[in-house]
Amino acid sequence: MTSSSGTMLQVCSLQPPAEPAMSPRYIKFTNARVVLGSELVTQDLWVDSASGKICGVPKDVLAVYIKPIDLKGRILAPGFIDVQINGAFGFDFSNLDCLTNPVKFRRDLHSLNQRLIQTGTTSYLPTMTSQFTKTYHHALPFLGPTGTGRRASTGAESLGAHCEGPFFAHTQKGCHSPEAILSLGNTSEPELLARVYGEENLFSSPGSTPNVKMVTLAPERLGALDSIRKLSERGIVASIGHTAATYDQAVLGVKSGSKMVTHLFNAMNQLHHREPGIFGLIASSKDRVFDERVDLADDGRPYFGIIADGIHLHPASIRLAYGAHPEGLILITDAVMFMGMEDGVYEWTNGQRTVKQGMTLKLEGTSTLAGSAIDLMSCVNNLLRWTGCSIPDAIRTVTTTPAAMLGISVKGNLSPGADADLVVLESGHDADGFTAEVWNSSI
Amino acid sequence: MTSSSGTMLQVCSLQPPAEPAMSPRYIKFTNARVVLGSELVTQDLWVDSASGKICGVPKDVLAVYIKPIDLKGRILAPGFIDVQINGAFGFDFSNLDCLTNPVKFRRDLHSLNQRLIQTGTTSYLPTMTSQFTKTYHHALPFLGPTGTGRRASTGAESLGAHCEGPFFAHTQKGCHSPEAILSLGNTSEPELLARVYGEENLFSSPGSTPNVKMVTLAPERLGALDSIRKLSERGIVASIGHTAATYDQAVLGVKSGSKMVTHLFNAMNQLHHREPGIFGLIASSKDRVFDERVDLADDGRPYFGIIADGIHLHPASIRLAYGAHPEGLILITDAVMFMGMEDGVYEWTNGQRTVKQGMTLKLEGTSTLAGSAIDLMSCVNNLLRWTGCSIPDAIRTVTTTPAAMLGISVKGNLSPGADADLVVLESGHDADGFTAEVWNSSI
Structure with missing residues (x-):
């Protein structure tokens, strides 16, 4: 590069x-x-x-x-903070060793932490793709915040898990397993969140943080706004993503407590100039009056993740988003377990296979992007090159901004x-x- | 309002x-x-x-x-400058009186100028939709710059005509007559511009300005880049619009001399995050390096017209565009002859009919927007409300910015x-x- x-x-x-x-x-x-x-x-x-x-x-x-x-x-x-990383160096945070071989899971996680910190990432949200309930219950206890127990020698530190799914729009599932998403249908039972992620992973003793720190969900789904409110009350970030929401539906999500957008542009409707969708959320607005329409105030604009690998997004799209709301941009890797591995075809979760070719990862036999293979330092370099922003402004997108979004x-x-x-x-x-x-x- | x-x-x-x-x-x-x-x-x-x-x-x-x-x-x-206005108060700059009754055409034009100035617009580019060659030849001599012959009592002043067409993408003709566009096919004969608009309308004596001040065309059309170069050399603005251009094709248009985009978002491809199209042109870029891709430098970004009537564009889209490049935004009315008239169904050029209902104008029997019925002062008010910009910044979009774009x-x-x-x-x-x-x- x-x-x-x-x-x-x-x-x-x-x-x-x-x-x-x-x-x-x-x-x-x-x-x-x-x-x-x-x-x-x-x-x-x-x-x-x-x-x-x-x-x-x-x-x-x-x-x-x-x-x-x-x-x-x-x-x-x-140190850099990555709020969306599904794995790296051959380890997937959703891998089923958490069920069958927890000792190996813990050892491999430790090894990942030691290697991840060498990429500049000192803390992160281990991110789980859409999974069946059982996997959440077994994996999340390993992925919770390292907290006061952290030691420098253990490497990168978890700030809590990011559950990317499974409450998605069926049309915007991306590379996630459709079975994990569909199994929930349009259920909106009151205790659904606790049933899916596990009650113990959403609550914590006073002064500490629950195992789950962020949930990505589609705000237009039945019961989603109520879920957003419940998560937000507990200090868990409800991020809008994998969604078919209109602009107005997304605004309702933000008004219910969402303060983040998961990988802006990817797995959501395109901007239409009369139906701007999620991208419209980050447009600056000091004055929210527009006839009877739902709209956001300037300070209500959400933060948003950007995958700056040159594959998921065109540089001009990144410039547009950065220009619209530079204080909201958070670089994420969206890296999966194949980051740092050789090119090839690999088994993935839920019986699917991923093809890695350079920086590009796709579900085998499709053109669906399956996460990235980039590290956060390279994302910072790309942002520097593509927007011409200053070094401190680029570093802010992986430090101050994600920390503020997480409230840490x-x-x-x-x-x-x-x-x-x-x-x-x-x-x-x-x-x-x-x-x-x-x-x-x-x- | x-x-x-x-x-x-x-x-x-x-x-x-x-x-x-x-x-x-x-x-x-x-x-x-x-x-x-x-x-x-x-x-x-x-x-x-x-x-x-x-x-x-x-x-x-x-x-x-x-x-x-x-x-x-x-x-x-x-005084406000409107660089895209097709008519108002019952008068269409492309109306065929220029052929059949030039005395009436001149008198009606004078009447329009006296009424238009009351809306705050003191100078403008009378804008012709796509027409047959004969109409250009007869109308443009009336629509050229008022120049040193202007008197205050004549009202609003022409700065030269804007020929919006006919070199469009067939798929992005908007409400323009398809016959006028298709008649040119994909011809790229060297003297096509002079043949269509009339040699005498593209050239002028030293120190004065030709009758044509701006041409909207699709940069991906055969011969378009050469036309852009020729027009630019003569001080005529070649504006990108009614186009199916990709981002890269549009960049070539700008590099050939285009410094304006005609009604951004309308009559062009939507933004796709991996193919940002025309919208991507206005994204800030201080560093143009992106591997081997074509890209623009920051100072090469074009100006762009915005129709802020609340019908053509969602306010969030306008916020995104303004946030990306506030110095480039030029409010235009895109008003047609029905601006200032009663609601109803009206005959239009080329045998088509327009339905006016409040501020909305559509081609009869379709959902195609057929220009607007708004005045520039109202556009300024909308920009103030929707972006929260300052009064001087809003006024700039109809004064300093269009003057700079026109080089006046x-x-x-x-x-x-x-x-x-x-x-x-x-x-x-x-x-x-x-x-x-x-x-x-x-x-």
Whole structure:
């Protein structure tokens, strides 16, 4: 991947995080260009190894307790957050080992976390495609938030699972198993959410987070608006996706509590200029008056995921979406288990097979895209190239913006008190690449 | 038309322009909020009646030669420019009186100009739908630029004709007569433009402007790119419209010289996220690199017309387009002869009939929209309501922006030397309305 003129970033090396017992109390990054809002500010950044948090300048500390790291002008950014990733390196978060071999499931998940962090992603929402109820009940307990139990050596951290399905429009199922979607019909029984995902995965003790952090669903389905309200009340993001909703139906979804759109453009109706559909949701509107029509206020616009792999979307579509609502754009990989694997034909869930050819993944025998094989760093590079936005603005789409969407204040920023999930990036151009190191000083 | 919260503008009265012989030499507008760029600046504005131009503060002039006009805080804006209007008040610029009764054609055109200026439009491009060659040859000499021969008493001024057709995609003819389009087949003979529109209408003596100022055509048609180049070389705007062009084909049109899109969204392919079509042209791009694909630089993005009547486009579509490229948006009425007339069924050109019902115009027996019945002031109000932009930014879309697109520096601004085409607007809210007076101090 080269660019004739643009900045080029690449995660190319990992600084294996040291266990806190091995480290001095404080790490002091010097000569860093720190990503602060839309600026790169040259300043020091301190990390407290005891708490795994970014901290202010400590007072009266002997030099022996300080480990200085000279970044030599390199960029220091928050670790990347991927809110839609179905798997990678041969592991699928929906794989049936959760039922038949939970020990293997846990071990493979651990291995994925260690490799995922090398791509710059320090936290993520492990994302399950549409599954039968039993699979949810067995897999979700493994996929819940790593929470306070996290250690730097375990690699990337779960912020809770993303259940992408199964409450979809039948016409917009994408590559998901139709049986998993159809089995629910148009049921809207009051306790459907709990029955499908498992009661224990939607609730948590006070102060902690349930195993499920996000649900993608179609707002026009029977009972969907009520489900959106229930999920939102519990701090679970109800994201609009795999939907045949009209603009007005989607607006009702947002008004019911949805604050996210799953992979904008993909698996939804196209924009029509008189029926703009989901894309219309992100159009700026400071004034919501339009005769009797349902409409959104400016601050009610949802966040939206974008797959910037050059296969799912044309760059001009990404420019349109970014131009309409730059603060709402969240880059996602939508990667599946074949990310990082060789080309070939692979067995997938529910008896289907996927053909991997370079970055392109399709359901065998069809033209249906079956997720992506891209990493988040490459998505950031593509956004830089295709929109011409600044480096801090591109990094925001995988840090501050997803953290704000998830309502997680300790991620996606470099303020004192935030988790010390760090990525070190070296500014470079074109094929020269961008040397990046990933730090995760969590305990 | 009311709004529960927004500013509401309305052209509700006309100050009949006085002939220069009746006026003092200078008009001094005082207590005016003058539209300057994106600001409303309280300052005086001077007009020289002798030249019909805005001027600086004259020196050593006796008070008797100055006519002060106290605007009492009202807004002073450049007169509106409509680059796509097919007729109004019962007159169609393509009507066959140009062939059979040229005296009547000229008289009716004069009458239209006197009424059109009362809507706030002080200059415009009289727009012809697709016609047979003979009609172009006879009508265009009447529709050329009013130029130095203009007088304030004649009302709105032509800046040259807009030939909307006949080089269209057959599949995107809209309400245009298919015979006029099909008669040209896919011919690309070198002198086709001159044969169709008339040699004398495409050329002019040095320093003046040809009768034709803009041509709408489909860039994918055989020979179209060459036509775009030829027109552009002569200062005639080649606008992309009524087209089935892909994104790449449209980019080639822009690279050949097109700098305008005719009524964006209408009579063209819908956006598809992997084939964004014409809409993709206006997406911001500071970096045009995308592998081997054809793409546009940021400064190569075309201007685009928008019909903000609430019928042709959903407000969210207008928000998306405005958000993507606010400096490119040009409000057009696309009004036809039925604007300002009673509801009913009317004969139209080429033996077709139009049904007018309120603001909606359709070809009889079809759902095909047949132009609009809106005035430009109402379009400005709609843009204010639907995007929440500022008053100066809304006014820009009918003044500075179309003037820049046409390359006419003396229109659309209030700098000394510009033509004194003025609209006086009173700031108001909701149903209180907006009292506006139209000034055209031209000689």
